[in-house]
Amino acid sequence: MKKATLILLFLLTVLSCKKADKANKLNQANKLIGTWENNSDKGNLVEIWKKENDTVYTGQSYFIKSKDTLHFETIQMKQIGDTVIYCSNVKGQNNDLALDFKLVSENNNQLVFENPKNDYPKKIIYKYITKDSLVVIISGIQQGKASKESFSMKKK
Template sequence: MKKISLILLLLLTILSCKKGEKTNLLNEIDWLIGTWENNSDKGNLLEIWKKENDSVYSGQSFYIKAKDTLHFETIQLKQISDSLLYSSSVKGQDNDLALDFRLTSKTQNQFVFENPKNDYPKKIVYKLITKDSLVAIISGIQQGKTSSETFSMKKIK
């Protein structure tokens, strides 16, 4: 009887330890780390991602045409408990406060972040095509109409 009790106690201890472990979602999107670029007639888009620590990746997004920066955004991917948050801040928008998007779905090569309260974007998707190629899609409502933009990017660093 003591042997069965000891085995049950050991099994419960192992199961409770497993239950307390959290999944590190950032490790699953580490393919994003680096410098990504999209060159087009409209301008040059650069996204630079780096790992700050085990729970935060930081990014910057620049949209440059000629010598003018048309768009500058700071981004963080933050692991909070078992959730992943995409936090974006654009100078001059939303009172310079960060806008948060929650991870709503993922596969090995695709992460979808959404904020249904925001008009545009409501959804941000990163999809890895190859180890040095990804597609970023932003979508939502602009001027009362559904709208989306797709950016194909190549890894340059």
């Protein structure tokens, strides 16, 4: 009887840990909540993130030069089962349809999303430097050549 109880307790513990792992896949995204900026001579890049619930984060990314918005993107990170998707929608690109990037790697310092079918970007990396500093790295193929851009962002 004691052995059966111990086995049952062990199985319940293992199963509850697996459920916690599934629920925690977006925990690293908590660090993104807020407004991030990269100001340069080329313009001002802004990314804003908020948490909708435990499985969905929404955001916007835009690039402004002088008073002109040169790029505007709605973004979302969402967990569906065991999978985390980074969803990007840029008006005027991809027939106005969202592009999905799958979370392929995560740790305390970064989130890595990939969509190998897309030319550019194929990969999006959020690399945390400090609590108010991160680097966003996008890479892929542009005009037939490998291309990579990095944006150092400060939390506002």
